Every structure is written in structure tokens, then in C-alpha cells.
């Protein structure tokens with residue numbers, strides 16, 4: 165087993181090119197796994213570290229990559245099992261052989277999960293084959309889900325769109341939920357998937373959109389609807405909100421300017437907003453502005469499309485090192 169200096173990034177589904185643009189000096193590409201690591205020279209005890217630049221367009225990052233030579237499937241599985249339990253296969257070449265190794269490992273928790281649930285605490289690894297007898301793996305990945313992927317048990321009747329799944333995922337990562345009675349502003353609410361998810365938690369929701377809200381959502385207890393351009397709605401007109409949520413389709417800069425008003429006002433406690441990229445490009449400059457706001461995380465969620473999610477919590481602003 166040879167530990168490597170650096171990390172490997174698994175691209176967000178459909179956004180390999182964005183990730184390659186973020187990591188122009190990668191040294192290997194296996195499927196959508198972008199490597200940025202170096203091998204220790206043989207016999208070396210180098211303490212060289214390779215900077216692992218932050219990249220947004222990932223579904224998970226292999227944090228402790230290693231190369232392992234093996235002469236049989238069972239020996240590969242045994243070597244990995246000795247490190248920890250959970251290993252997600254990422255087949256690129258030799259798909260059958262990769263699958264046989266995966267079958268020799270403990271089963272992964274792949275069942276759809278009912279919201280809310282606690283994030284898995286045990287480490288999640290990943291592996292792929294670089295040759296018949298050579299495996300690239302990492303016992304620790306940034307996402308606790310296999311290859312960063314998971315699914316919710318979905319409600320096919322209540323919500324009028326499936327967009328609620330990305331709000332659920334953001335709330336899971338925030339590890340905090342709106343409390344019953346919390347006041348939420350849901351900007352760009354139509355047809356009402358996010359409003360549905362918030363109201364189901366017992367929150368009071370002001371749903372704002374230029375388009376209509378689904379009548380079944382309008383009828384939910386605690387839901388109010390305002391037909392309005394969200395960006396001309398000033399914080400002082402709304403008053404204090406516990407959660408400011410936005411899924412408005414707009415240029416990232418328009419969202420940033422509106423959010424800046426809220427940050428200045430101090431009237432919003434917590435924020436979950438999608439930063440939607442317009443056209444095929446990635447607005448890195450505005451994304452960085454969001455990321456630099458104290459107490460922020462900007463992530464590509466498994467349920468995101470061509471968008472990133474900005475999460476900013478009062479508890480993170482109060483304890484930035486936590």
C-alpha cells in the first residue's frame with residue numbers, strides 16, 4: 165500500500181468540465197475522478213504536501229488516496245476491509261472486476277432514506293481500478309454517502325415539484341431544522357415544493373413569487389403567499405425572519421446584491437439559497453463572494469443541477485471555527 169500526497173475529486177454529476185476548469189493542473193483523469201496527487205518516490209519518507217485547492221463542482225472528494233497492488237479479488241477486499249467497513253466502488257475500466265471486489269465487501273447503505281435523518285457517522289471510502297492488479301482508493305471521503313449519492317423516500321402526492329429534495333439535503337448538511345413556528349421567507353417559491361417542506365416542519369412561511377403558488381400549498385396551515393418580485397422586497401418591509409430561503413432563477417449577482425441587503429439589516433438568522441448558473445458558464449467570482457461571507461458553506465448538493473447551494477447559519481457565524 166502506498167499513500168499518496170494530494171486528493172482526488174469526483175465531479176458533480178454532469179459538471180466534469182467545471183471541475184477540470186477549477187483544477188487545471190490535475191495529474192490523472194479516471195472517468196470523472198480528477199486526481200491531484202503525487203506518489204512518494206520509492207523508499208522516500210517525504211513530508212511534502214500537495215495543496216488540495218477547494219473545488220465546488222464535486223460530489224465527493226477522496227481525502228486520503230492510496231495505491232494498493234493485489235493479486236486476487238479476495239485479497240483486495242481483505243486489505244480494504246482491514247481499514248474500515250464502507251467502500252463505494254467507482255468503476256471506470258475493468259467494471260466487472262470492480263464489481264466483484266465490491267461484492268466481496270460489506271453491503272453499502274443504499275436504501276432511500278426518510279427525511280429527516282442524522283448524517284452517517286462512519287467513514288465512507290471509495291475505490292477504482294487502475295489496472296488488473298492495481299487499485300486507487302481512499303478510506304475517507306468528504307461525503308458520508310457512497311460516491312456522494314443518496315436518495316430520499318419521496319412524497320409523490322404532497323409537494324407540487326421535486327425541488328424540495330435539495331432543501332431537505334441542505335437542511336441535513338446544516339444539521340439543524342426550522343423549528344415549529346419559525347418564520348421563513350421562501351423567495352421564488354412557485355409552485356411550492358420548498359414552501360411545502362417548510363410548512364410540513366411546522367414553520368410559518370411567506371412564499372414570494374411572481375408566479376402563482378399551487379392551491380394545495382396555499383391551503384396549508386401557516387402559509388401566506390405574496391405575488392411580488394422578491395428582489396424589490398426590502399428587509400425592513402418583511403421584518404425579522406428565522407430562515408431566508410431562495411430558489412429564485414436569476415443571475416448570481418442579483419441574488420448576491422439582494423442578500424447583501426439582508427446581511428446588512430441583520431434581520432435574517434439563517435439562509436439557504438441556490439446560486440443558479442446562467443447559461444453554460446460558472447460564475448466563480450460571485451460564488452467566491454458568497455463563500456467569503458462569514459459562517460458560509462457553498463456546495464454542490466447531490467440534488468442540485470447547474471447550481472450551487474449557499475448555506476449560512478447564525479450558529480456558524482457565531483462559532484466560525486466549529
Ligand SMILES: C[S@@+](CC[C@H](N)C(=O)[O-])C[C@H]1O[C@@H](n2cnc3c(N)ncnc32)[C@H](O)[C@@H]1O
Pocket residue numbers: 324325326327328351352353354355356357358359372373374375392393394395411412413414
Ligand atoms: C426553480 S423555481 C422555484 C421552485 C420552488 N422552489 C419549488 O420548490 O417548487 C424558480 C422560481 O423563481 C421565480 N422567480 C424568478 N424571478 C423572480 C423574482 N425576481 N422574484 C420572485 N420570483 C422569481 C420563478 O417564477 C420560479 O417560480
